[in-house]
Amino acid sequence: MTIGIETLHDDLSLLNFLTAPTPPRAKTIIKRRDAELDPLLLAAATSSGPHVTRNHYTHDFFPGVMDPQAQGSWDWTRWQGEDVGVKQERKKLTYVSRQAPRSKRLGSETKENDSRREAVDPLKSADNLPLPAPKKQRTPSISAQPTPALTRSSTLTDALLASSSTSSEISDLEVKCMARTRIPTPHGPAFLHLYHNTRDNKEHLAIVVDPAQFSDEQSRYAPPIRSRSLDAVWSATETEMDRITRGAYVGRLSATSQAASLPSENLPGMADDSIPSPLIRIHSECFTGETIGSMRCDCGEQLDEAIRLISQSITLPSPSSGSSRPITIPGRGAVVYLRQEGRGIGLLSKIRAYNLQDLGHDTVTANLMLGHKADERGYEIAAAILRDLGLGTECGEGVRLLTNNPDKVAALEKEGLRIVERVPMIPRSWQKRKQHPVHSLLGEVAVAGDDEEMLHEKERRAGATLIGGGAAHGDDLEKYLRTKVLRMGHMLPLFPMDASDP
Numbered sequence: 001m002t003i004g005i006e007t008l009h010d011d012l013s014l015l016n017f018l019t020a021p022t023p024p025r026a027k028t029i030i031k032r033r034d035a036e037l038d039p040l041l042l043a044a045a046t047s048s049g050p051h052v053t054r055n056h057y058t059h060d061f062f063p064g065v066m067d068p069q070a071q072g073s074w075d076w077t078r079w080q081g082e083d084v085g086v087k088q089e090r091k092k093l094t095y096v097s098r099q100a101p102r103s104k105r106l107g108s109e110t111k112e113n114d115s116r117r118e119a120v121d122p123l124k125s126a127d128n129l130p131l132p133a134p135k136k137q138r139t140p141s142i143s144a145q146p147t148p149a150l151t152r153s154s155t156l157t158d159a160l161l162a163s164s165s166t167s168s169e170i171s172d173l174e175v176k177c178m179a180r181t182r183i184p185t186p187h188g189p190a191f192l193h194l195y196h197n198t199r200d201n202k203e204h205l206a207i208v209v210d211p212a213q214f215s216d217e218q219s220r221y222a223p224p225i226r227s228r229s230l231d232a233v234w235s236a237t238e239t240e241m242d243r244i245t246r247g248a249y250v251g252r253l254s255a256t257s258q259a260a261s262l263p264s265e266n267l268p269g270m271a272d273d274s275i276p277s278p279l280i281r282i283h284s285e286c287f288t289g290e291t292i293g294s295m296r297c298d299c300g301e302q303l304d305e306a307i308r309l310i311s312q313s314i315t316l317p318s319p320s321s322g323s324s325r326p327i328t329i330p331g332r333g334a335v336v337y338l339r340q341e342g343r344g345i346g347l348l349s350k351i352r353a354y355n356l357q358d359l360g361h362d363t364v365t366a367n368l369m370l371g372h373k374a375d376e377r378g379y380e381i382a383a384a385i386l387r388d389l390g391l392g393t394e395c396g397e398g399v400r401l402l403t404n405n406p407d408k409v410a411a412l413e414k415e416g417l418r419i420v421e422r423v424p425m426i427p428r429s430w431q432k433r434k435q436h437p438v439h440s441l442l443g444e445v446a447v448a449g450d451d452e453e454m455l456h457e458k459e460r461r462a463g464a465t466l467i468g469g470g471a472a473h474g475d476d477l478e479k480y481l482r483t484k485v486l487r488m489g490h491m492l493p494l495f496p497m498d499a500s501d502p
């Protein structure tokens, strides 16, 4: 039986053909038929919001401003708005793929933590604010590039930005603090700063400890640690409330105290000579250590310990020889929290590395076996964030860096950070047993007579590696700490495991 193309022109004849008791023997040509898109289906789909199924999440109904077939139609960021050069008749909805062509997708495939990933102009995200967005324009941000001499048209903000740029390396990196807020922590108040940058599309953070900003009296001993890019004026139309909402305020916000900051809050200043330089920690994200209290590493306790140490108040000698009373001022410093999970290899690879570690390999070898370097982190963004905070610059304050990692010190110095001192981070589990068996740093207080087991139990109850917790002990942690010293050269005296250990 031969069926001509003409006999399959409608649904019924096609159905008959497909369900006939005897399959056709002769070659049958079936013409491809594209069904009309049912207008009802179109209406239902448009009103039901974005598509989220596996096959459809990259497609959406767009205003027909672009030819769906055209190169780049998948790129939603190219859409300039309905009114831009759109002919009236093309305003109807069009089903457009938001997925880049396969060649493009494969070409840009990079590993999770690759800092070379194309950034989607993160500095322009000021329109994430709930308030009316300022007109899209390049807003002031801190550049890692040496700033050219100021022109006559330069504003005060420009002058401040210029004074904070010290790196001698040519770089296109810019960072901008998008928002800041006060966070009460178990160690005292901190200001959380969220940064965007032009290098990667991650949101890096700075946890600034500087409670003197709440008090006029204490702030005269040292300049406040404030973000230049946050305090800058972002647009001529920005209101006081816009500024306060994104954290550009002075003092402590309350229902009765709401003072927006000015760029001049950041005039470069030097601390009183007797005040130690601010204590700084560059911390790399560790989901396992910080979020679920993993005892495979010391990252959770390091983050907590850093905030605790930075928050410790500073005692100054009395200002006049006649007075015997020393002065105490609140601690100052910052933790720059970089989103470079797993020493830069990403969480997925770190999880795989843990399995290799369970097979007997150490943290360095496991990384190498997975095709990574022992450490793939970079510190350029950290240095730019610190410059934005006025820290470690040539004309501002130097920093005391909390770390045992010599590579970190070298990398930050290469970025132009002025480090006046390295402050070691002794793991709590080593610190405690070394000092006194009943010494307790935090949490539940140990008492004389507590045996080792009791101490560990108290520490576990106190929160282990999590923020506000005590020390954690365990074989995995011990192995990790020793590998850092023995294979990665961390500058830390080994805690003797037993009498035969070095």
Ligand SMILES: Nc1nc2c(ncn2[C@@H]2O[C@H](COP(=O)(O)OP(=O)(O)OP(=O)(O)O)[C@@H](O)[C@H]2O)c(=O)[nH]1
Pocket: 282, 283, 284, 285, 286, 287, 296, 297, 298, 299, 302, 340, 341, 342, 343, 344, 345, 350, 353, 354, 363, 367, 402, 403, 404, 405, 408, 425, 484, 490
């Ligand atoms: N690849 C890998 N990363 C790990 C492992 N354990 C912790 N990390 C990551 O290591 C980073 C912390 O680095 P560390 O090497 O512990 O310490 P450091 O920051 O180099 O040095 P310090 O400043 O002295 O603390 C975080 O990003 C963790 O996620 C591991 O076993 N494998």
